[in-house]
Amino acid sequence: MPAFYQEWFYKAKRSLTAMVITKPQPKALTFTGVDSVRDLCRTIGQFGIAKVLIVTDKPLVELGTLDTTLAWLTEHGVAHEIYDGVLPDPTQSVVDNGIAVLQQAQCDAVLAFGGGSSIDAAKVIALAAANDCQAEDCIGLKQCKLPALPLFAVPTTAGTGSEATMIAVISDNETHEKGGVIDPALIPRATALDPVIMKGLPAHITAATGMDALTHAIEAYIGVWEMPETRYYSMSAIKLIFDNLPEAYVNGDNLEAREAMALASHYGGLAITSALVGYVHAVSHNLGAKYGVPHGLANAMVLPHVLDLMKDTAAKKMADIALHVGLGEPSETHAALTEKLIAKVRELNAAIGIPVTTDVIREEDVKDLVDAALKEGSSYPTPRYLERRECEALVRSLMTA
Numbered sequence: 001m002p003a004f005y006q007e008w009f010y011k012a013k014r015s016l017t018a019m020v021i022t023k024p025q026p027k028a029l030t031f032t033g034v035d036s037v038r039d040l041c042r043t044i045g046q047f048g049i050a051k052v053l054i055v056t057d058k059p060l061v062e063l064g065t066l067d068t069t070l071a072w073l074t075e076h077g078v079a080h081e082i083y084d085g086v087l088p089d090p091t092q093s094v095v096d097n098g099i100a101v102l103q104q105a106q107c108d109a110v111l112a113f114g115g116g117s118s119i120d121a122a123k124v125i126a127l128a129a130a131n132d133c134q135a136e137d138c139i140g141l142k143q144c145k146l147p148a149l150p151l152f153a154v155p156t157t158a159g160t161g162s163e164a165t166m167i168a169v170i171s172d173n174e175t176h177e178k179g180g181v182i183d184p185a186l187i188p189r190a191t192a193l194d195p196v197i198m199k200g201l202p203a204h205i206t207a208a209t210g211m212d213a214l215t216h217a218i219e220a221y222i223g224v225w226e227m228p229e230t231r232y233y234s235m236s237a238i239k240l241i242f243d244n245l246p247e248a249y250v251n252g253d254n255l256e257a258r259e260a261m262a263l264a265s266h267y268g269g270l271a272i273t274s275a276l277v278g279y280v281h282a283v284s285h286n287l288g289a290k291y292g293v294p295h296g297l298a299n300a301m302v303l304p305h306v307l308d309l310m311k312d313t314a315a316k317k318m319a320d321i322a323l324h325v326g327l328g329e330p331s332e333t334h335a336a337l338t339e340k341l342i343a344k345v346r347e348l349n350a351a352i353g354i355p356v357t358t359d360v361i362r363e364e365d366v367k368d369l370v371d372a373a374l375k376e377g378s379s380y381p382t383p384r385y386l387e388r389r390e391c392e393a394l395v396r397s398l399m400t401a
Helices: 003-021 036-046 058-062 067-075 092-105 116-130 203-222 228-250 255-275 279-291 295-310 315-324 334-351 363-377 388-397
Strands: 029-032 051-055 079-083 109-114 151-155 167-171 178-182 190-193
Touching: 029 036, 029 255, 036 067, 036 151, 036 190, 051 067, 051 092, 051 116, 067 079, 079 092, 092 116, 092 167, 109 116, 116 151, 116 167, 116 178, 151 255, 178 279, 190 255, 203 228, 203 255, 203 279, 203 295, 203 315, 203 334, 228 255, 228 315, 228 334, 279 295, 279 363, 279 388, 295 334, 295 388, 315 334, 363 388
Parallel strands: 029 190, 051 079, 051 109, 109 151, 151 190
Antiparallel strands: 167 178
């Protein structure tokens, strides 16, 4: 690593470590289990909230997924306004439109109800509205002076763990380049991990979001900012996912598997809050921005390739994961155990219908994709930095022949 990068890297590490250890980040009050949304609605009422803006998407409204939640809010004396303008990979304009709805309806809190896109949009709406600004003003590390409006969350997918993190990702209106909003104020006050809400999730979304959660847990653990707390959350999430994702995929009505996956997603979110992610996300973010590849699907496709590239540098940690999920014996070498872990990830992908390649990547885009992935990856605490030829080979390995 060049000296100037090394100096920046360790200064950044010390800063983040100080922020995490000396000033522990808040954690959402978390309700789990069947009908835990009712407990959340009661809590919102107990906070003294008069009217909540529900940030969601049109399909969830049309399917009636919100109906029971609306009844429970009413039961506990909380009025509501619905903003259903969220789209995948929400842009700044999606957030700004939500702020306008909140202000017009005079809401004093925000309830995210949906997947990662709805939760991310809700976070920035709550922060920007409290600071009387727009989405673009929030992008960066702690750009706002005032804390967010009271924020609550009901994730409807088990993958992003966004309900547990202090990060929200919002895309530029024109370029669709993703920008991160990072602020402890983005962590919801309370959240409900209700398996009933997730019961009707289509199998392909269950698969992609589940692999998103697995990617979070693995990248957080093998990165150099891993801490004891990270280890607990990452290892717990990884075991839950390997044990429950295949069942949730084939039998979506299995509430036990759904609840386990919801908890795994939450743990993954807690893990990346302190340890961040790595090159899987660096590549997948750019596949999403360029071609609209769903984030979880892109992560699933990229994950085994990045693990293969990191297996020498992160051999001990990858071996730890393999042993934790029962893939080998302590007497085996780290190299043997890492190969078993990579094979297990590929096997899981195949079992839940994740493709090996995609036909969306164009030859003329490869250089730009590699440039963008290397630039983003250099900002993450990865086990090592990739060389250009390695990153290009990775991108090409995803292309359908």
